[in-house]
Amino acid sequence: MTDGLFRRGGQGLVLALWVAAVLLVWEAGAWFIAEVMKTTAPASKLPYLHKVFGTLAEHLPTLLKQGTVTFGNSITGFVIGSAVGAALAILMSVSRAAEHTLSPYMIASQMIPIIGLAPIIYGIVRDAELSRVLMAGYVTFFPVAIHMLRGLRSVSPEQVELMRTYAASTWMLYGKLKLLAALPGLFAGLKLSAPLAITASIIVELMGAPDGIGVLMVSSLYYGTSQVYMFWSTVLISMVIGIVLYLLIAAAERLLTPWQPEFRAKGRDEA
Incomplete structure (x- = not known):
């Protein structure tokens, strides 16, 4: 237990040192651009971080309000996209024919850049909230489907055979074995998709949505250097x-x- 506490304390110290180093380098870079290079509008190149934090604190209620809008739409699309991805993974794990049929279309859908698809969706739907949900779901379903399918396929034939000897049905096979084995892969896909869902929603907001953090981003760019912070x-x-x-x-x-190894190791240290 003591070793675990010391280890966590050391990790926290290393993280704190890294954060302090990044902040120091940022401030030094901003000072160099503004005072040494004497560039025009230095804040637009690299602003002083303490001034950014000051602006953040000053406008925090507005930023939180608009950020909540973005977060809410992203979460909705993220949940829907995750459900669709998980359903596709299960379907493809059950049927090779379904996998061979769906895979080309799924891969082709990911070849369309988000920045190109967002204005098309927004132009068709004409609803900012629905467009953000659709885009967040669009970037979510593919990583979830691929990683969960890999997890479903990770079950060994011996494990399946053992379940069959107990007369397990297909539903029991998935409920008690395959879905549990697929959870690590599912979470890997979810963690990859989470930042993409936020980004997709913000891109829709940049196209002319009435609210959201992307709207503040566009408006601050419109006013140039006066709103750079x-x-x-x-x-x-x-x-x-x-x-x-x-x-x-x-x-x-x-x-x-x-049961994952990294979590079991931490549990032993804490004990």
Whole structure:
């Protein structure tokens, strides 16, 4: 237990040192651009981070309100896309014919850039909220489907044969074996998709949505250097939204898949 505490304390110290180093390098870079290079509008190149934090604190209620809109639409699309991806993975694991039929279309769908698809969807739907949900779901379903399918296929033939000797039906085979084996792969896909879902929603907002963090981002760019610190504040809020979603998924993964080696190792240290 003591070793585990020391190890976590050391990891926290290393993380704190890394964060401090990044902040110091950022501030030094901003000072160099502004005072040494004497560039025009230095804040637009690399602003002082303490001024960005000051603007963030000053406009925090507005940023949180608009960030909540973006987060809500992203979560809705993320959940729908995850459900679709999981259903596709199960279907393809049951039927090779379904896999061979669906795989080319799934792969082809990912060849369309988000920045190109977002205005098309927004132009067709003409509803900012629905467009954000659709785009978040679009970027989510593919990673979830691929990683979960790999997890479903990770079950060994011996395990399947053992279940069959107990007269397990297909439903029992999936419920008690395959779906559990696929959970690590599912969470891998979810963690990959989470930042993409946030990004997809913001891209729709950049196309002319009435609200959301992307709207603040566009408006601050419109006013040029006078709103550069507001622009960087929206960037930081976007990063925070993505990190929060990722951490929520990581916490759910640890809760639902405690048998994974990295979690068992931590459990032994804590003991």
